[in-house]
């Protein structure tokens with residue numbers, strides 16, 4: 001779901017280049033298993049490739065990984081994957097605490113990050129492959145499975161040399177279960193053989209094979225094909241398995257583009273201005289990689305709030321919502337940890353020479369409101385009131401006040417941000433889509449009552465399902481409350497067309513997929 005910590009499918013907006021607190025969601029079948037207490041994980045598979053007998057297994061073979069002869073990057077990746085399962089933590093959080101804080105080289109860190117995000121993204125498919133390569137899948141402890149999954153990811157999805165991947169995989173398994181080397185060797189050799197027939201069917205005609213090919217749950221692949229068509233689904237699924245590009249926003253509340261750009265250039269970030277859907281996004285720059293963000297001078301600017309890491313489509317949405325006419329008041333519903341708040345105020349400062357004085361935020365969670373206030377202060381973004389409460393009952397929070405802009409940054413399934421929020425696809429349940437759509441619709445209806453005559457109502461998501469996007473807005477416009485609003489179309493100068501809504505698809509190399517509807521209350 002769109003943003004931070006919440007029920008299955010949550011996503012967090014933008015924090016680190018790749019990629020979201022303790023989420024308590026479903027982790028999927030395999031991860032739900034507790035550690036075995038019978039020490040059976042290092043039993044060899046019952047087939048003719050079994051290795052030499054290695055004696056009795058240790059009593060606790062699900063200990064935290066100890067580094068054997070696996071490379072440091074793989075050892076750290078395994079530690080992160082292990083923590084994701086044990087603490088039910090999100091990939092981005094463990095990358096921050098385990099990988100980003102390590103002393104390994106930048107290149108190794110990037111590789112470890114790729115492994116963690118890759119395994120989190122494709123975990124269900126990897127478990128299916130591993131199950132098929134074991135005679136008794138239940139015999140491997142969760143910790144051994146983590147190590148096998150990491151190596152299977154390298155073999156199946158990174159096309160690594162089978163020899164090196166198996167060798168490293170055996171070392172990784174031995175680092176958590178010293179006597180399970182034989183099992184690991186046998187299973188991973190089978191994985192190498194299985195790769196020849198992967199995805200086990202014709203992806204052109206078999207949706208299960210198609211889903212496996214991209215490391216997606218079958219139901220979700222089906223849904224994406226239905227909603228986006230074969231090409232759109234393919235683009236989204238392929239792009240979701242690639243590293244996300246790195247975009248930054250210069251925070252105009254505190255800095256000028258030139259000073260930030262010159263420091264980024266000196267740090268070899270190669271900052272490039274960015275266009276989204278045919279329009280330049282002011283203050284938005286693409287970096288050649290995330291490595292420049294690790295430079296000491298850039299880190300100082302980040303901690304001083306002169307720039308923030310934020311997807312380019314998020315920045316484009318903030319720019320469109322702020323608009324060309326200066327608003328005197330602004331209500332943001334679903335304000336989370338203030339990323340859009342900062343982008344909105346930065347945009348107002350850039351465009352009108354000052355921030356919006358009456359900027360009010362609402363979020364359902366008190367801990368987010370606290371973080372929002374802290375972050376807004378760090379970035380110099382003015383917030384008149386930061387409220388906690390249910391946006392479906394805004395009357396209880398803001399009374400009968402009307403605002404020039406009311407922006408619903410809606411909770412959603414987050415399917416447009418799968419590169420940064422690797423866990424979403426296996427946490428989502430089919431029914432979450434409808435639940436999020438219903439919540440978005442209720443927030444929109446509640447928000448509509450607080451739009452001043454001539455003011456703008458904005459509804460945004462970072463997902464791609466029609467049910468959560470256009471269908472919510474179309475149903476609202478057809479309702480009694482919606483009759484007072486008209487659509488403000490999005491003109492694409494590059495295509496010479498006007499579209500009812502702004503939407504960006506997820507394509508390889510591009511920014512995240514988001515949706516925005518701008519509606520104006522008739523004066």
Ligand SMILES: C[S@@+](CC[C@H](N)C(=O)[O-])C[C@H]1O[C@@H](n2cnc3c(N)ncnc32)[C@H](O)[C@@H]1O
Nearest residue numbers: 002003334335336339340363364390391409411
């Ligand atoms: C897409 S996220 C917001 C991202 C945020 N605007 C940002 O840019 O960082 C959606 C937000 O809606 C909040 N939310 C969910 N249900 C809500 C409700 N009923 N009322 C108010 N906020 C809600 C979530 O806590 C989450 O922070």
